[in-house]
Amino acid sequence: MTTELETPRVQQKHGVEMSPGGRGSRRPRLSRSMRQLLKHIVLIVVGLLMMYPLLWMVVSSLRPTEMIFRTPGLWLTTFEVQNYIDGWNALTSTFGHYMLNSAIVVVGSIIGNLLSCSMAAYAFARLKFRGRSFMFAVMLATIMLPVHVVIVPQYIVFSQLDWVNTFLPLIVPKFLATEAFFIFLMVQFIRGIPRELDEAARIDGSGHFRIYSSIILPLMVPALATTTIFTFIWTWNDFFGQLIYLTRPEMYTVPVALRAFVDASSDSAWGALFAMSLVSLIPVFMIFLFGQRYLLKGIATTGGK
Known part of the structure; x- marks a missing residue:
């Protein structure tokens, strides 16, 4: 009798439902x-x-x-x-020249975002000063501000500084912590770092700069890697800003150079355009391929804070 009662339990435990016929x-x-x-x-x-x-x-x-x-x-x-072959030599300079121009803008933008946004994020996350909450809210509000709203006053300022047809308008603003998205990303990451590490460093006599450079930066590598990857992709693919400030052919970057293959008044070199478009995508694929692990880790850890 005991065996007959225990048999269905064993069978249910293994996840097999018994039919009336026993199968x-x-x-x-x-x-x-x-x-x-x-x-x-x-x-x-x-x-x-x-x-x-x-x-x-x-x-x-x-x-x-x-x-x-x-x-x-x-x-x-x-x-x-x-x-x-035709696409590489189609314009006034070789296509490698335009890729070098894009690389200069990308490297400058990455360095600027990493330095300025990380310092601004450390200030919002660790320092206590009057108006911090209000300034943080204003910073977040700038994320919803379209770039087309500020492009005209920015162009007037950079034109008066004689920076048009140089890379300065595309690089210098990155050193002024203008990317609110990256600041918010790093603030969320820094808030997840225990404050006991800061207190231990203060006991040893470290100031804010030493804490920022020796403790916070090494621990926020995933957030820095995420910022680097996004900055690379956005800057490399940016067309509007580079079209506004770079009008001389020798100053063209990759997106502006690709636009030169399309002529509205005559035949367009579509074959060369597609060929150079693929060449321009290689750096984006490479940076995403090798940085995907850091990208996913940075977004996951930041979103969980």
């Missing part, structure tokens, strides 16, 4: 497997749809210009490498 029913397990299969199929289909424009651009960069829009599919019948 185990695996329909729930099969339905769960089907749901997982359908989920993966949907994800694969959506991923392929999102990759289609990139794949089409890769294929189009290897086709003659006159065949790009005649054959919109992905089947490649010709292998035209000349587009890369």
